[in-house]
Amino acid sequence: MTNTDDKLQSWRSPVFLSAVEECRWAREVAAHAHAGQRDKAGEPYFNHCQRVADAVSGDREKAVAFLHDVAEKAPGWTPERLKEVGFSSEVVKAVELLTLQPGETKDALVIRAASTPLSLAVKRADLKDNLAQMKNMGRSGDVYLRGLHLLSEASSVLPPQRRAGFQRQKDQGSSTGQPMGTSCTAKAKPVKTTGGRLNGAVRAVLAVIAILFVGGCALGVWLLYT
Structure with a gap:
């Protein structure tokens, strides 16, 4: 080594x-x-x-x-x-x-x-x-x-x-759940997380907020000039 x-x-x-x-x-x-x-x-x-x-x-x-x-x-x-x-x-x-x-x-x-x-x-x-x-x-x-x-x-x-x-x-x-023959140097299995799904949900919420904001601005402009 x-x-x-x-x-x-x-x-x-x-x-x-x-x-x-x-x-x-x-x-x-x-x-x-x-x-x-x-x-x-x-x-x-x-x-x-x-x-x-x-x-x-x-x-x-x-x-x-x-x-x-x-x-x-x-x-x-x-x-x-x-x-x-x-x-x-x-x-x-x-x-x-x-x-x-x-x-x-x-x-x-x-x-x-x-x-x-x-x-x-x-x-x-x-x-x-x-x-x-x-x-x-x-x-x-x-x-x-x-x-x-x-x-x-x-x-x-x-x-x-x-x-x-x-x-x-x-x-x-x-x-310990460690079977015979398993090496203590074995790499740990990757742990699955929900990070991807959480990020997708956050993006969806932000998109809705953006749409509502743009729509509100457009409505305000229309009321101002009518």
């Missing part, structure tokens, strides 16, 4: 972003951070981030989806830097839970990702997208199937309050 470097230099905490703004900023940062990177199929890596974001609902989940590989795969990006450029603690924490740590196994990462509603939803979408990509390439996706199984097992033993939080987030995502 052309203005991202300037924003990274000037946008520092404390900055309050709405969920929609945070999602749009996450998309821009991810596109910048993954620029030039390719995935296992040779496609731009950001396409994977976009697909994962499209697979979840709610702007917070989409923000995490865009950023889920930034701290792990993009040089110079850390959770601390994400905080500095204005992302909320909730989003940054979820990104941390989705980031492979030194010496950590991928199984351990999957189990850890199940610990919060945000990271759980995004990790599930991430694994499913990787699995679909492997199938499209004619390669084995067993590692991703195993990850989905582990994620399901880990989420089933979440404390009740965390499971309730996950359900609340799902409900909030559906109550």
Whole structure:
């Protein structure tokens, strides 16, 4: 993105972003951070981030989806830097839970990702997208199937309050009217107004007034000279 470097230099905490703004900023940062990177199929890596974001609902989940590989795969990006450029603690924490740590196994990462509603939803979408990509390439996706199984097992033993939080987030995502796959960067539909009809009515009234005025003047002149 052309203005991202300037924003990274000037946008520092404390900055309050709405969920929609945070999602749009996450998309821009991810596109910048993954620029030039390719995935296992040779496609731009950001396409994977976009697909994962499209697979979840709610702007917070989409923000995490865009950023889920930034701290792990993009040089110079850390959770601390994400905080500095204005992302909320909730989003940054979820990104941390989705980031492979030194010496950590991928199984351990999957189990850890199940610990919060945000990271759980995004990790599930991430694994499913990787699995679909492997199938499209004619390669084995067993590692991703195993990850989905582990994620399901880990989420089933979440404390009740965390499971309730996950359900609340799902409900909030559906109550916004934002369908799955809708990007938070989608342009708003133009709003229809009655301005045109009002302007037409005003013009009609003015025309009547003008006619009455001209008629009155003509009548006055006729009476004056008769």
